[in-house]
Amino acid sequence: MPFDARSPGDSTHSLRPVAWWLLVVAGLIWVMVALGGATRLTGSGLSIMEWAPLRGILPPMSEAEWQRLYDLYRTIPQYQLVNAGFGIEGFKQIFWLEWIHRFWGRMLGFAYLLPFLWFWWRGAIPRSLLPRMGLLFVLGGAQGGIGWFMVASGFDDGSTAVSPYRLVAHLGMAFLLYGVIVWTAFGLLWPAATALPPAAEAKRGSIRRQVGWAFGLSVATMLAGGFVAGTKAGFTYNTFPLMDGALVPDGYGSMTPFWHNFTLNIGAVQFNHRLLATLTLLAAIGAGVSAAKRLPAGPVRFAVLGLLGAVLLQYALGVATLLLVVPVSLGTLHQGVAVLVLTMGLLALHRLRSPRHG
Numbered sequence: 001m002p003f004d005a006r007s008p009g010d011s012t013h014s015l016r017p018v019a020w021w022l023l024v025v026a027g028l029i030w031v032m033v034a035l036g037g038a039t040r041l042t043g044s045g046l047s048i049m050e051w052a053p054l055r056g057i058l059p060p061m062s063e064a065e066w067q068r069l070y071d072l073y074r075t076i077p078q079y080q081l082v083n084a085g086f087g088i089e090g091f092k093q094i095f096w097l098e099w100i101h102r103f104w105g106r107m108l109g110f111a112y113l114l115p116f117l118w119f120w121w122r123g124a125i126p127r128s129l130l131p132r133m134g135l136l137f138v139l140g141g142a143q144g145g146i147g148w149f150m151v152a153s154g155f156d157d158g159s160t161a162v163s164p165y166r167l168v169a170h171l172g173m174a175f176l177l178y179g180v181i182v183w184t185a186f187g188l189l190w191p192a193a194t195a196l197p198p199a200a201e202a203k204r205g206s207i208r209r210q211v212g213w214a215f216g217l218s219v220a221t222m223l224a225g226g227f228v229a230g231t232k233a234g235f236t237y238n239t240f241p242l243m244d245g246a247l248v249p250d251g252y253g254s255m256t257p258f259w260h261n262f263t264l265n266i267g268a269v270q271f272n273h274r275l276l277a278t279l280t281l282l283a284a285i286g287a288g289v290s291a292a293k294r295l296p297a298g299p300v301r302f303a304v305l306g307l308l309g310a311v312l313l314q315y316a317l318g319v320a321t322l323l324l325v326v327p328v329s330l331g332t333l334h335q336g337v338a339v340l341v342l343t344m345g346l347l348a349l350h351r352l353r354s355p356r357h358g
């Protein structure tokens with residue numbers, strides 16, 4: 001949905017507060033993604049068995065309420081198979097992270113809606129952006145629903161974790177919301193394309209294509225990573241670069257229908273994530289080398305090299321997470337730094353926009 005941040009009556013100056021508000025919301029989503037990772041990795045995600053958008057805003061206030069929620073939790077397979085007998089104190093420990101994750105989501109809704117209404121009332125939001133901003137609010141609400149849809153799959157008979165498909169849908173929607181908000185904010189901050197000297201200008205298109213590849217591959221890596229997390233594939237094959245002594249693990253492609261290998265076959269899911277991550281790294285190195293050679297020092301080169309730095313960091317974190325068998329701290333960091341990769345990819349793409357579309 002293209003928009004013109006310089007439509008009559010707007011000045012870049014008046015759009016800055018709107019852009020900063022969007023970046024604050026994006027920051028809150030970033031924290032939310034990391035909280036989500038910690039919730040999943042500490043096994044806390046199934047502790048609240050109710051979907052109560054209004055009442056759930058308050059935590060349990062009495063012993064009777066704690067007992068009621070604990071009794072509910074004791075009916076699900078995860079309690080019986082994983083946590084049996086951990087007592088109400090053990091329950092309280094896994095409860096809080098899930099509660100904070102949901103509470104943060106509610107606060108995010110307010111942090112989006114209230115300033116949105118204020119800016120709208122003041123006429124500060126370009127008219128062409130209103131549909132996108134309205135849609136973002138609806139999708140944000142839908143994200144809460146997808147979260148609950150995901151959690152509910154963990155209550156099924158015999159199940160101790162949520163469906164990997166629903167987990168990827170929830171993670172993917174978080175990335176999508178974050179990405180659209182950040183891209184919109186960049187458009188408000190820098191409505192015109194960044195100027196380059198003629199020699200560098202001639203290379204803008206090809207470097208942008210390289211960054212496009214790195215960005216597209218990084219998004220594919222992130223979704224594949226969601227399946228690694230969803231199938232708990234990071235708890236096996238804890239060696240790198242070989243998997244059980246082979247580059248391609250035994251049993252790759254053994255599932256039918258074949259596409260299950262991309263989503264449910266633990267060895268294949270982990271291999272695909274490694275492969276995509278390596279392709280992302282190569283594409284980011286290619287873009288970084290071109291930028292270092294062809295672009296002058298300045299915001300465009302900074303953004304492309306920033307993308308390379310973020311991918312290098314994320315790759316190293318991924319390997320460390322795997323070798324150390326997914327400690328909560330590193331797993332959470334790996335989930336959080338994925339958002340940094342996304343941010344730098346969007347920044348680099350935005351900085352390389354063609355002046356014709358600027």
Ligand code: HEM
Nearest residue numbers: 222225226228229234277280315318319322331334335338
């Ligand atoms: C461009 C580089 C990479 C990106 C963008 C990326 C992104 C992601 C994302 C979004 C997830 C799902 C959420 C989570 O973090 O748990 C994930 C999971 C994971 N990734 Fe990566 N990753 C990258 C590289 C790697 C590499 C090189 C390895 C190891 C060889 C790796 C190992 C893992 C493991 C073990 C998990 C599951 C962690 C868990 O269960 O919490 N990643 N990755």
